[in-house]
Amino acid sequence: MSKQASNEPAIVMEHVSKNFKVLNRREGLSGSIKDLFSRDYKTLQAVSDVSLTVGRGEIIGYLGPNGAGKSTTIKMITGVLEPSEGKIMVNGVVPYQNRTRNSEQIGVVFGQRSQLWWSLPLIESFNLLRDIYLVEEKEYKDMLELYRSLVDLEPILHKPVRQMSLGQRTLSDILAAFLHNPAIVFLDEPTIGLDVAMKSKIRDLILGLNAQKKTTVILTTHDMGDVDALCKRVVIIDKGKKIYDNDMDHLKTFFGSYRTLRMRLDGEDEWTERVIDENKTDVMKEIEKTQKEHKIKDIQVQEISTEEIIKKIYEG
Amino acid sequence: MNEKNNLTNQMPIHKRGLKFYASIYKKIIIQDIKSKMSYRADFIISTVGMVMTNLAGFLTFMILFHNFPTINGWDYHHMLFLYGFSLVALTPVQCFFDNNWNLRFQVQSGDFIKYCFRPINVFFYFISEVFDVKGLGQLAFGLGTLGYAWHKIGLPVTALNIGKTIVFLITASLFMIAIMNFAAATCFWIIGSGYVMVIMFRFKDFARYPASIFSGIFKIIFTFIIPIAFVAYYPSLVLLTPDKVPVLSWLSPLFGVLFFYLSYRFWMLGVRKYDFTGS
Numbered sequence: 001m002s003k004q005a006s007n008e009p010a011i012v013m014e015h016v017s018k019n020f021k022v023l024n025r026r027e028g029l030s031g032s033i034k035d036l037f038s039r040d041y042k043t044l045q046a047v048s049d050v051s052l053t054v055g056r057g058e059i060i061g062y063l064g065p066n067g068a069g070k071s072t073t074i075k076m077i078t079g080v081l082e083p084s085e086g087k088i089m090v091n092g093v094v095p096y097q098n099r100t101r102n103s104e105q106i107g108v109v110f111g112q113r114s115q116l117w118w119s120l121p122l123i124e125s126f127n128l129l130r131d132i133y134l135v136e137e138k139e140y141k142d143m144l145e146l147y148r149s150l151v152d153l154e155p156i157l158h159k160p161v162r163q164m165s166l167g168q169r170t171l172s173d174i175l176a177a178f179l180h181n182p183a184i185v186f187l188d189e190p191t192i193g194l195d196v197a198m199k200s201k202i203r204d205l206i207l208g209l210n211a212q213k214k215t216t217v218i219l220t221t222h223d224m225g226d227v228d229a230l231c232k233r234v235v236i237i238d239k240g241k242k243i244y245d246n247d248m249d250h251l252k253t254f255f256g257s258y259r260t261l262r263m264r265l266d267g268e269d270e271w272t273e274r275v276i277d278e279n280k281t282d283v284m285k286e287i288e289k290t291q292k293e294h295k296i297k298d299i300q301v302q303e304i305s306t307e308e309i310i311k312k313i314y315e316g
Numbered sequence: 317m318n319e320k321n322n323l324t325n326q327m328p329i330h331k332r333g334l335k336f337y338a339s340i341y342k343k344i345i346i347q348d349i350k351s352k353m354s355y356r357a358d359f360i361i362s363t364v365g366m367v368m369t370n371l372a373g374f375l376t377f378m379i380l381f382h383n384f385p386t387i388n389g390w391d392y393h394h395m396l397f398l399y400g401f402s403l404v405a406l407t408p409v410q411c412f413f414d415n416n417w418n419l420r421f422q423v424q425s426g427d428f429i430k431y432c433f434r435p436i437n438v439f440f441y442f443i444s445e446v447f448d449v450k451g452l453g454q455l456a457f458g459l460g461t462l463g464y465a466w467h468k469i470g471l472p473v474t475a476l477n478i479g480k481t482i483v484f485l486i487t488a489s490l491f492m493i494a495i496m497n498f499a500a501a502t503c504f505w506i507i508g509s510g511y512v513m514v515i516m517f518r519f520k521d522f523a524r525y526p527a528s529i530f531s532g533i534f535k536i537i538f539t540f541i542i543p544i545a546f547v548a549y550y551p552s553l554v555l556l557t558p559d560k561v562p563v564l565s566w567l568s569p570l571f572g573v574l575f576f577y578l579s580y581r582f583w584m585l586g587v588r589k590y591d592f593t594g595s
Contacts, residue, residue: 080432080591100332103435115430117344117445119351128347131340132436160351 008092010184010216011054011077016086017240018047018072046072048240049086056183057214059206061221061231061248065314069240070220074186077218078106091183104133107177111189114169115176116161122172123157126179133180140179147175150208151201167198171205178209184216191226203229224307236313244313251309259283260302266295275304332436340436341444348447359449366453370403374461377524388529394556395526397465402523402548403458405488409496410451415443416496420503420510423590431587438587439580469556477555483569484551490572491546492520497579504586516542523547539564543575 075081079095079102095102236244257278422428499516503509527545
């Protein structure tokens, strides 16, 4: 609905932590009965001392293994959860204190769960969302125009959501999340389960909407293809702590400049692979060295994939 | 959009009042009915099913009365009145609050989180999602029975009586809605909440008998703990025995509103509890 002046960040988190109290469960039936009256809690820190500033119009990848604290962070930014410590400002609003107001300026998409009315045609869902978010008629029409310019809207507009394919449903969910022109949109696994063509369509749509509406996008995903295609900046958290926050390009050199050198030697069918850290060894020297002993038929030099880097980071 | 950017932090504060919710609800229901109508076979079968269920209930009632001409001083037509009254009073819970039956599935699968991100009341958003047309058959059946019994008893058709009927029917339905809200919301704490709901829903069958037939402990339970006696008996006494209406009957609208409010708070407490754990 309204976005802040572009020099102000969309999201500011300062030393945010979230603790959960969990009951220490006992074993067996008698244990379960004791648990009913138990006051024996332990504290779990789901997010610990995370500071993060996200600028207006940025698309950031918010990554981490399962249980790292990603969804807890998102829940705090969306105002569902109150942080135990620290401060959060979302587009000038403290989310937990103004949950309704905060909901007006955010949009949320879950790849696996549609938020649209199951039995209604998409256009009716859009109309309802227009009413719920109190979107001005002109802005609404403009938005639908923009949608038409980005995707082929007609085939899905009058189709009930339950009759849609997964791809159409995801597309619809993303459009629905942007409908009230929120300042920030959260995308959780937006391309999960989709084929390659649909994945790229969805990514193009997100890029298009981000470019047109300067919407800040927070993307959580396990699909590195999404990250490569959409994000300039990546934040990685593990065990509740922020362990990386920088450019995608920097990520590739974060753990040394790795390249994979693949060579096929004369008389052999198989490729010989060698991972080389360019800070230590030169790829050319490695080739020269091999050439002295063998005849090389074919050479490939590959960049290490984001997926492998992330894996390296998780394995820490 | 650029001019908007200058209005730093000047986002208009939207007030969403009763009018807003009423208009949203109306739109959802109209859309929902439209889409249900398009599944004609499903619509017909469920309507027939509802009529059969009601007929079966009615037959049980007839057989019972064939053997006992009066129950605790209540004759056939008074019982019929109570029966019709309970059917009408149970319609709103069936029509408008049916999504409570899906609550536990959504909570267990984690899908419930989606209701927490919209700038509208979570309870409203969840409940408004389903409108069950089947309840309309029950409403017609109940109204017919009620009208017939009314005529046979010889209740005068005055504005006062009709006003009373409306107020106390609403009261009665509030009790049933509240009971089901409580039952459904238990799923935020326990896994076996399905049983709680089924048991509570079964209890509604007791609503069609005068609470005076229950003795001692059951009467207390059905009045104060699981207030099934308020889903027909107490409210209908206002019409059936205008000379000696118990205090509880007069107080029932107040209790109904209060009980409904408590059930809403309990439901919302569950949502908060869910927020803290569900992921």
